[in-house]
Amino acid sequence: MLPTTMRAAVLRGKEDLRVEDVPVPRAGAGELVLRVDAALTCGTDLKVFRRGYHAKMLTANRLFGHEVAGTVVEVGEGATRFAVGDRVLPLNSAPCDACFFCRNGQQNLCDDLLFNNGAYAEFISIPARIVEKNTHRIPDTMPFEHAALTEPLACVVRGLEQTEARAGQTMIVLGAGPIGLLFIHAAAIEGLHVIAIVKRRDQVETATRFGAAHVVRLADVDDPVQAARSFTPEARGADIVIEAVATPEAWEMALHLARKGGAVNLFGGPPAGTTAAFDTNLIHYSDLNIKASFHHTPATAQRAFEMLASGRFDCEAFLTGTASLEDVPEVFHNMLTRPPEGTAPEIKTVIHPAHAPRPIASEHSLVGETA
Missing domain, CATH: 3.90.180.10 (Medium-chain alcohol dehydrogenases, catalytic domain)
Known part of the structure; x- marks a missing residue:
């Protein structure tokens, strides 16, 4: 009862x-x-x-x-x-x-x-x-x-599907908050070579722990775009760029990180009323494929749930x-x-509304932004 x-x-x-x-x-x-x-x-x-x-x-x-x-x-x-x-x-x-x-x-x-x-x-x-x-x-x-x-990962899975991510590709992820970390981890376990761009010093370790092969911290370099591109083959830029910061500045930077013919997913949603400025020649002559992802579908939820249940x-x-x-x-x-x-x-x-919260093991206390 x-x-x-x-x-x-x-x-x-x-x-x-x-x-x-x-x-x-x-x-x-x-x-x-x-x-x-x-x-x-x-x-x-x-x-x-x-x-x-x-x-x-x-x-x-x-x-x-x-x-x-x-x-x-x-x-x-x-x-x-x-x-x-x-x-x-x-x-x-x-x-x-x-x-x-x-x-x-x-x-x-x-x-x-x-x-x-x-x-x-x-x-x-x-x-x-x-x-x-x-x-x-x-x-x-x-x-x-x-x-x-499952719910946040389902949104990430949809973002990966929209950009047609596949094993062997190079991906740059802008941001190391929870969504950025989900992208880094999901892409890494699917076999992509992931480069992360982060803001905080402690996020360098976190992004690495979740699967980033290389991490660029903004304050450590004069040109973060050049620094991140240097980790891509022939410094040509990434096959896929994921923006997970949700600022117009990050949206603008994302386009400069992609290789010619690459895909850019403007995943983070900046506040209403904000605008971003883009180099039209860069988009046109680089033949960039620009996406934006919102929410999830039952199919991406199913895939996310299976990924979580698999133990990977x-x-x-x-x-x-x-x-x-x-x-x-x-x-x-x-x-x-x-x-x-x-x-x-x-x-x-x-x-844990139904019972007292259990402790989380200290070795899993990693660092990430909240948005």
Whole structure:
């Protein structure tokens, strides 16, 4: 029998996140209710916390958080894929599969893309469409917090697919925050030669740990573009460049890092209203293939989940801290401020609403930016 109320983090406005008593959700037709066994902090959630809203995902006065894994505690009528007691990973969205974009293989741009939030809570309701199209059963040997990495990795997998990344290619990744590190690690284990460009001194070690063959720190060189290109064959530039910093300056730099005929993925989303200036001759005469990636699809989520479950991905290295549900507002306030040089900020903090947080092994306490 489920309780009638639960503790949950509610976004009330800009930098106003509160843990409150709210009603426990009940499963409607086709829906599931999960006990939340692990939820992860995310750079997107930090942006939402800072701004008080997200243009597509949620507005104020809503339950908060979207990277989640848990155990089924209630099954709605007609939901036949899962049963009470199943360990599951629900993604945070599902497409309609009927609109123009879905029919043209662009489900991430679905006109009726259904988002779900509420990971930082004791229980979470999973809408029927997500249950049917974008929820996975977690193997008994896979920790919940490892499965919860699926959502951000699914976005990265889509970015890799869009740039047609393949083993043997050279890739430059701009940025060593959580997304940049996911790109570095995923590309490295897929057999790409990865070069990272980072800002902080401690990120040099982190990027190397996650698979970067070479790391350029901005403050250590006069010309970071030339320095990074020097690690590519004949200094011609990278086959693929991933921008994961989310600033116009990084967007502009990214184009200068690619070889002629190369691909550039402007993955990081700068704030609304910002603009970037590009050398039109460089784009035209270098025949550059410029992409921008948004979100994920059920197919890239499936691929990401399989990568995590395979054991090839060092999931534990991304999980650098734990916190209780009551600590969530403090965790996000702390994420607003970058720690001093030489200290180790969190890459991903694991929230364990259903039980006390477990310690994370110190050897996995790596350094990364929060956005």
